[in-house]
Amino acid sequence: MAAPRPTIHEVARAAGVSISSVSRALNGQTSNPEMVARVKAAVDEVGYVPSAVAQSLKTQQTGQIAFAMEDIGNAAYLAMVREIQPRLREDGYRLLLHATGADVQDEIEVLESLAQKYVDGLVLCPIRITERHIAALRAPAVPVVVIGQLPAGVDVDNVRTDSRLGARLAVEHLYAAGARRIALVNGPADTVPGQARHAGYLEGLAACDLPVDETLVEFADFQVDAGREAAARLLDRADVDAIFGANDLIAIGAMHALRSAGRSVPDDVQVVGMDDTILAATSFPPLTSVSLGSRERGGLAADMLLARLRGEPGAARRETVPPALTVRESTRGVAA
Amino acid sequence: MAAPRPTIHEVARAAGVSISSVSRALNGQTSNPEMVARVKAAVDEVGYVPSAVAQSLKTQQTGQIAFAMEDIGNAAYLAMVREIQPRLREDGYRLLLHATGADVQDEIEVLESLAQKYVDGLVLCPIRITERHIAALRAPAVPVVVIGQLPAGVDVDNVRTDSRLGARLAVEHLYAAGARRIALVNGPADTVPGQARHAGYLEGLAACDLPVDETLVEFADFQVDAGREAAARLLDRADVDAIFGANDLIAIGAMHALRSAGRSVPDDVQVVGMDDTILAATSFPPLTSVSLGSRERGGLAADMLLARLRGEPGAARRETVPPALTVRESTRGVAA
DNA sequence: CAACTCCTCGGAATCGTTTCCGACACGGGC
DNA sequence: GCCCGTGTCGGAAACGATTCCGAGGAGTTG
Structure with missing residues (x-):
């Protein structure tokens, strides 16, 4: 604790050269091999490590x-x-x-x-x-x-x-798989991703000629628990055959809610998530998910x-x- | 891009005071309110933000x-x-x-x-x-x-x-739940956690008066895929009624392997993981896991x-x- | 009114590097 | 033999802050 770290000055003293030479030798600006060797030896001798902070100050880069x-x-x-x-x-x-x-x-x-x-x-x-x-x-x-x-x-x-397009892909996929009452458990409405996914969801419904039913939309934070609770509210009030969760966490929350409600996935209700995270790959059943790369x-x-x-x-x-x-x-x- | 960031000198000039006064004013060492106000005004005027690097050099702390x-x-x-x-x-x-x-x-x-x-x-x-x-x-x-x-x-x-004790708890829990052929899918044998968990596993078997059967032990990296493969090898050669995975990733990999093999969890094979991560809580079925806090x-x-x-x-x-x-x-x- | 204390402020040193610049040595070309 | 280019090295000035120290003014006290 007591011993202060050696600086470039200590190295210079030990090597009997100037600090500029030490700096040059260490940064490969010296062609004289004898000088380089002397400096390196002195560095080892005193146990010198350059100060990142001082370097940053001088070079104006922090790394x-x-x-x-x-x-x-x-x-x-x-x-x-x-x-x-x-x-x-x-x-x-x-x-x-x-x-x-x-x-x-x-x-x-x-x-x-x-x-x-x-x-x-x-x-x-x-x-x-x-x-x-x-x-x-x-x-x-x-x-x-x-x-x-x-x-x-x-x-x-x-x-x-393009998470909007992604949301649309999810809806179209569910439609192609036979779903007709497709719910959205979205993230917070005031977030950029939340808005994009909502828009994509509506776009998908339109593309599939499905009616818009606002009772099929719920909001949650982008978290598992929030997703589970939101899905539970949704299941309470509406009859659905598919849920699109605005991210994987929400979708997995929804799967938990479905399980608690005694509905099986995918037989009773199909579920799609978004982000294609490791959670999607490791859940049971493995979750279909829209990869956003x-x-x-x-x-x-x-x-x-x-x-x-x-x-x-x-x-x-x-x-x-x-x-x-x-x-x-x-x-x-x-x-x- | 061209405009260099203002330094404390620019502030001092704008306020018509010395740089020491600026520094003091900004660090709450000045009691004269007029001085503080002047400095603050100058700071806003020139758009000054102190350089973290320079501060670090002087104070010898990086934050x-x-x-x-x-x-x-x-x-x-x-x-x-x-x-x-x-x-x-x-x-x-x-x-x-x-x-x-x-x-x-x-x-x-x-x-x-x-x-x-x-x-x-x-x-x-x-x-x-x-x-x-x-x-x-x-x-x-x-x-x-x-x-x-x-x-x-x-x-x-x-x-x-004490992951050794944790492993033992897992084994004892499985034993209490009726398992008798308890396998371990461990992490790499040359890691500290790998060794501790292996030791705890053996300890647990001993405490339950179960015989040691080395064919019931497999090794994998601490990852889902590695866990799945290791568990598959295990299932190929041995008959098990429980698997303890050395962490949750391995345990979830094992659950996937069991599923592929047509064995149900927990009816045919029980599974315990370790670390009690969010993955344990969100998997299906939710994974019993040893929390290591x-x-x-x-x-x-x-x-x-x-x-x-x-x-x-x-x-x-x-x-x-x-x-x-x-x-x-x-x-x-x-x-x- | 002088002397002393207390406080505020400015100048300058400092943190540990890099790099500019000038001094000096050396070698080659005329 | 002189001059000039080339190259190596040391001194000193940055980089941008904090802080020590000393000068000066204001306020108190005897």
Whole structure:
């Protein structure tokens, strides 16, 4: 505890050279092999490790990148993290995690704190977009990539998917599998994904010539318990033969509710989830789910950010990952 | 892009005061309200945000804490992260995540890079312990808390559980529920948790007067697919009436294997998992699982680390969280 | 009214690096 | 033999904050 870490000065003294020479030798700017050897020996002798902070101050780079999402407990974000982290590592970046709990205030704080320059870049997954978001995204202090829908005119690198189309695919799949009273257990109505999925659901109904029945729609947070409770309310008041859950957690909650109500999946009621997370693959019965390419989106976001950090110029890019249905055993349909 | 961020000097100039006064005003060291107001006004005028890096250099604190584990995809670690992050936040720390992929080399690198002082502390969850770990833990550059078993004599703050006892509880529960041919699908044999669980399994058999039959033991990585394959191998060669999976992922893999083999859970074969993650609660049937208090352990580790960072002196502490069985529907037992 | 205390503020040093710049040595070409 | 280009190394100035210290003014006390 008492011994202060040696600095570059101690190394210089031990090697009998100047600190500039030490710095150069360590950063491969020295061609004289004897000098390099001397410095390396001194480094080992005093046990020197360069201070990341001092380097950051001088070089104006931190080697850190932040990923901000609602809740790391959501497997969709997890899939992104698992894809992002290795890529960052490869380029020598460390990953900082912000779980904002979908709190708008927190997200804004994250965006505004970028000006503190504690990271070199940010990947942000907002589920609500406010005026303040847009203002903060106008001229971020460091490169930012947003995963998710953005209003037109916001000029930020962006990776998105089409969850509206995804929701429509889910409905059409259920219709093709024979369902006629298709319910939606949606996420919160004031979130961007919630609105997109609702719209897609309606679009799907229209495409299948099914009537719109608002009693077949329920809302819940994007969580298992909330999904179970919402589905239970739904089952209480309506007769359904299929449920589309706005994400896998909700869908699994719905399956639990169905089970409690003594309805079997998929024989009595078919269920489709969304995000195609590991939960879908491991549930019983395995859950048919609309993949929104979480891993792909994470990977793309990481790549775009790294490109910017390498200095790539140009206008904001946008990549879109199409949704795709993964048919498992919670529906009676056939794979597309 | 072109405009450089304003520094404390710009603020000082705009306010017509010295940089020391600006610093004091912003850090609440100034009692003159007029001065504070002037500085605040200047801050807003030039749009100043202090540089985290420069502050870190001067104060020798980064406000960051790292959490290193095998794989963030494992819900047990996830539970820890979810418990750790809010506590750190409360004390103003940010969380850095290292997923090491159980690679010893990576873990060592994380430990050694602490000397770079890019974080103020570390929570480490190793699943293998090598000589190099022990050496690196001897005198870490910043406070470290280890979650998991440690050899005697390693003098580090430590939070552990007793997964050996947990495994024994699982076996005894299965025995009480009528199982007699109890299989173990373990994790890798060279990991600390793998060894502990194996030992606890044997202990449990002994306590129930059941014979040891090594054909009832299989090994797999701590993953669903690996668990499924291992369980399939097991079912091929042996007749079992219960499977204890060394974690929930393995246990769920085993349930899939059983399902493919046409055996029902819990009627034909009972299954117990370990870690009591969200996967256990959401699977069908819900999985009986041994809780190792992941959340608690994460919370304790965070608290211990924060205490050290607040300057708490004294010898290395050790906390132990006891295992507990959560009985669900994959077994026919009754809650303890 | 002088002397002393207390407080506020500004100047300058400091944290630990990287990098610019100038000094000096050396070798080659005329 | 002189001059110039090339290259290596050391000194010192950054990077952007915090904080020590000393100067000066205001307020108290004898």
